[in-house]
Structures are given as C-alpha cells and as structure tokens.
Amino acid sequence: MTHRRAVFGPEHDEFRALVREFLAREVAPHHARWEEEGLIDPAVYRAAAVQGVLAFAVPQEYGGLGIDDFRYNAVVAEELARGRFSGPALSLLNDVLAPYLLRLTSGEQRQRWLSGFASGDLTFAIAMTEPGTGSDLAGIRTSAHRDGDEWVINGQKTFISNGILSDVVLVVCRTDPDAGHQGFSLIAVERDTPGFERGRKLEKLGLRAQDTAELFFADCLVPAGNLLGTEGHGFYHLMENLPTERLSIAVSAMAGARATFTDALEYTKTRRAFGRPIGSFQANRFTLAEMATELDVAQVYVDQCLAWAVEGTLTAVDAAKAKWWATELHKSVVDRCLQLHGGYGYMLEYQVAKDYQDVRVSTIYGGTTEIMKELIGRDLGV
Template sequence: MTRTLFTSEHDDFRALVKEFIAREITPHAEDWEEAGIVDKSVYKAAAEAGVLGFSVPTEYGGMGIDDFRYNAIVAEELARGRSSGVALTLLNDIIAPYLLRLTNEEQRQRWLTQLAAGDMTWAIAMSEPGAGSDLAGIRTSARREGDEWVISGQKTFISNGILSDAVVVVCRTDPEAGHKGFSLIVVEDGTPGFERGRKLKKMGHHAQDTAELFFSDCRVPASNLLGTEGRGFYHLMENLPSERLSIAISAIAGAENIFEQTKTYAKERVAFGQSIGSFQHNRFKIAEMATELDIARVYVDSCIGRVLDGTLTAVDAAKAKWWCTELNKKVIDQCLQLHGGYGYMLEYPVARAYQDVRISTILGGTTEIMKDIIGRDLGF
C-alpha cells in the first residue's frame, strides 16, 4: 500500500539504513546468534553512519533531527532484516529521549556526546524477579548518603545488560511514598557493588544479550540521578507511549516482511499439480492477512503522525501495541503453516521469526496490561 507519511528525505534515510544493515549487520547475524551477543563495534559504525543518535543536538555530536519518522524507519528496517540483537531502537527510542529530556548540562556533556558517537551503549533496568508489569512491586532501593546514592537489589530480563556501559536503574528512593517514591539513577560499568549475572538463554532473539544485574551497596555519585528525585515513575510513564508505538512499528514491519516472503513461496511451491497459494483455503488466508496488515499499517502510521503533532496518548499507543504484536504473532504462525515442513527449518526466515515473535506481546507491557489501560479509559 502507498504510504504518504514520508518525504523524499525520509526515503533517502531509509536507503541509508538498508545499506548499513546489509553492510554491518547481515554478514555477522549468524555468528552473533551463535554467540548470543553482538559485536559492540556495530554501535560505533551505526553512529558514524547516522543511524544512531540522530536526535541528539548538533552541539553534542548528533544531527539534531527531532522527527519520529526517522526512528520509525530504523525500527522498520531492523525488523525486516535479521537484526534482532542490535539494540538501536532501545538506544534511539528509549535511552535517547530520557537523556535529552532529563539530563542537566554536565550530564549531557558526559553521556549524550558518547551516545551520539557510539562510544557508550546503554540499558534500562526495570524488571525484577518479583516485579515485571507491576512496576509498583519494585524492591531495588537507593538511599542517599552524603554525595552518593547506595543501591541494593536485583534486576532481570535486562536487554543489552551485558554490553551496556551504563544502566538506567529504576530504584525505590522513598519506601513510604508509593508512586512518588521512585527515582532513576545511572550506574556506569565498573562501579563497585555492580555485577552482571548470567546471560540468560531465551526462546528467541538469540543475538540480543539479556542479563541479570545485581547491586550490593553499589555507590554512585549523587550527580548520577536522572531527572527529579521521586519522579522516576512519572518519567517512565512520559516516554512509554512512544516506546510502545516503536514496538508496534517493529511488529507490523516484521509481519509484512514474512508475509511478502510467504506470498512468493505460495506462488512457487507446487502441490497436487498447482501452486499452494491457488488453493481456496490458502488464498483466503493470504487475503485475510493482507487485509489485516493494511488496516494495522494505517492505524500505526496515524499514530506516528500523532507523535509528530504531539497528540499521541497512552491509550493510542496501548491500542497499537497490543493489536500489532498479536497480529504479528498470528501472521507469522499462519505463514509458517503455509510453508509446511520447510517452515520448521531454521534456515527459513519464518522459523526464526516464529521464535522471536513470542516476546512481542509481553515486553513493553503485556497485551493484558494494554487492554486494561484501554478499558479504564472507557470508564470500566
């Protein structure tokens, strides 16, 4: 379908991103999946290519591009390529907005410049063994002692947890203040009391390092507070709509990619003397997927437009996130079925996509949490 959201400048940027993926990611994808981690040099290369940190102002080494369509293009092309381990959407869509919005000048000079140069990669640590979607259950604590924060606790399921040079840690700084008792504190690599645990083995996204993190009387400078003390929960909520939209964007692009490959397969694969796509049942399934993907694409593009004009709401993003990730799961399952036995072979992209897709309805807020947000907005 024709998309009217992008200009010729965006088309040029998309071509640049595709070329970067073909040059710097695709040749290494198999090795990275085997190793369970990507080569850190890919972030330096991404920065040099203008694919990382483009939203950072020019005075801090970025390109000063305040246009979410560029974020969407990177998310889409990574989803279409074999790029699940490269955390560019994490850095561009989650970390960069925090650093742009919440830092003081000293922190910008210290962190933004290195992010824009690809010299510093990041993670954000929210989930804990006893607190996933329920952020109010976070137990990792930070107490102020003089010019330091002392952090104690444990985090799990942390994307980029092994490679990260710095981690934004969600801490409880006032146990009596409820949602007003959380703060965001940056813990940098090598800080005493900060240890990385296991690189966790997962069903999919094998090249994406996911880790446990441990903090044992971990002392960091008071100047590493990100944003306002006691406003951590609200800082998280402010960025969640665009984060969830990014997940929806990746979901639709990934589903469209596998669907296009499956259309080709269904035309070329012959059974009982005819292409498998010409059987009425299969033709109907393909027609249904094409229709649902087009409808989802229109809604997601409208949400991108709402980011541009500042009207995207948490409810808009929740609708996009749950619908698109569930559709992605459904489409990939049906495409694998159309591939038959070949779909079960990992040499086919649909098999790898089937492994990777299952997390999409969980990360960033489960489908059930998204529906609860929408339901409450409707007055229930």
C-alpha cells in the same frame, strides 16, 4: 501501501535507503554469528553513529544531528524488522534511551554522556524489570538511599536488554518506600561501579543475537550527581516515555509481519502440490487474503499513531492500542505463514521458523497485551 506517502517524505525515503545500505554492509554479514554467540560486536554502534543511524536526535553540539522527528526512528525500526536484525539495539537506544538522556539530564550529565552516546562509544540500557516484578512497575523493590554524596543501591534486575554490553544503566529504584508512586527515582549506574555486577547472559527462545542479562546491586555506591531527572518522579518519567516506546514496538511488529507475509506469499506461488502452486488452493488463497487485509488495516492505525507522535499528541492509550494489536497480529501472521510452509516451516533453515521464535516475546515486553487492554479499559471508565 500508497497511503504511507502521506506519512513519510522524500527526506525519510533517503534516510531509509541509507539505513538499508548500512544494515546490509555492517549487520547482515555478521548477524548469524552474533546469534550463535548471543552477543553482537559493539563496534557496530560506532559504525552506526558515523552513518547517522544512531543518536540522530542528539544536538549537534554533542555530535548528533539534532533531528527530532520520530519518523526517522520508525524508519530504523522498520528496516531492522524487515531484515530480521534483532541483535543491534538501535531502536532501544534511539527510541527508549535517547528521550531520557535528552529530556532529563543536567548540563554536567550531558557533557559526560551525550557525546559518547552520539559517537557510539558509550552504550546504554534501562533496568526496570525485576524477578518478582514485570508489568507492575509499582512493585519494584530495588532500593536506593542517600548517604552523603552517594546513593546506595540494593536489589536485582532481570531481562535487561543490552545488559551485558551497556556502559551506563538507568536503574529504576525505590528511593522513598512510603511515598507510593512518588517514591521512585532513576539513577545512572556506570560500568565498574563498586557493588554493581552483571549476572548471566540469559538463554532465550528467540532474539538470540540480542544480549539480555541479570543485574545485581549490593551496596552499590553511585555519585549523587547520577540522579536522572527529579528525585521521586521516576515513575512519571517512565510514563512520559512509554507511549513512544510502545509505538516503536508496534512499528517493528508491522514491518516484521509484512516481511514474513511477503516471504510466505512468494513461497505459495512457487511451492507446488497436486500439480499446482499451493497458493492457488482456496483455503490458502483465503488465508493470504485475510492477512493482506489485516496488515493494511492495522498499518493505517499505526501510521496514524506515528503522525500523532510527530505532532506531540500521541497518548498512552493510543500507543497501548497500537502495541497490543500490532504485536498480536504479528504473532498471528507468523503462525499462519509457518502453517503455509508445512513441514518446511518447522525447519530453522527457513526464515519463518526463526520468525516464529523471535515473535513470541513481542506481546510480553514493553507491557503485556493484558496490561495494554487494562490501560484502555480504564480509559473507558470500566
């Protein structure tokens, strides 16, 4: 799409070539094995750091590149989606975790964590979801109370991406049970902390190379200095970061949908039935035309949101619109592309079948489609 030239400059094109080469060299040869094992090799994060694909927003004094431009984040997200590389949690780290580490850490915490993050030696996760609490973050029950120089955490988290490999987990806790939205805080729990245990590596329908885990906290003793940001402001810290997190999901959805569509278009040109390519039948040609149009139209809005993110004007409602629309479109495109493949689309040796497995969660994580519509509806005053 030629209009995308207005979004990305030559420096982003150069970075895209670098990311694409890195993924081809360090990820593509291993990804099938990682999917079988349900876990990636964490050495890929160190390789990504060396290449400048990880933690590029970290200041140079801590080993990063000091690049604060969300278009670089978008390039990584798009290239991961284009290659269907769901295992490495690069977008989780760059788009979700990095803002917390950069905006909320104290000087001492930066010394402790940022250099390891920038080198790929320390990897992180954020723990929000609980067995009884998904999109309703206000229902979080994991508790933390202060006991001298320590926080004592009790509770359980589930569906935590990077939960097995993470060295540091940012845990959303209720630190004041009577303060409503002002009763939540973010506390960093480091590997091997007493009272912190990882549960099952969860078996999922798709995204099988990405580890997702249960986490348990039983009288987990954490130093008081591991509080991230301001006590009681955890809910607001989450709200500040959710727009770019949701935009990242939308960016990935558009790139993933485009990749599946491109494969299906080529398939319809080469697969023959009744003596001619199946794409030449009007029903299939119209289906392809509809998808091509929908993808182009949606891309314009997602790119506009990307421009707003770079300007610092992206709102929660803007991001909610992009997130639900792009992920629902992604799901719809994959479904129609599988149909175009006929019986072969149901075979896992065809990429479209794996795309079908992987896409289903996109309308759930980062806030369900229904929650996105609720946010938009409230903004409309209804």
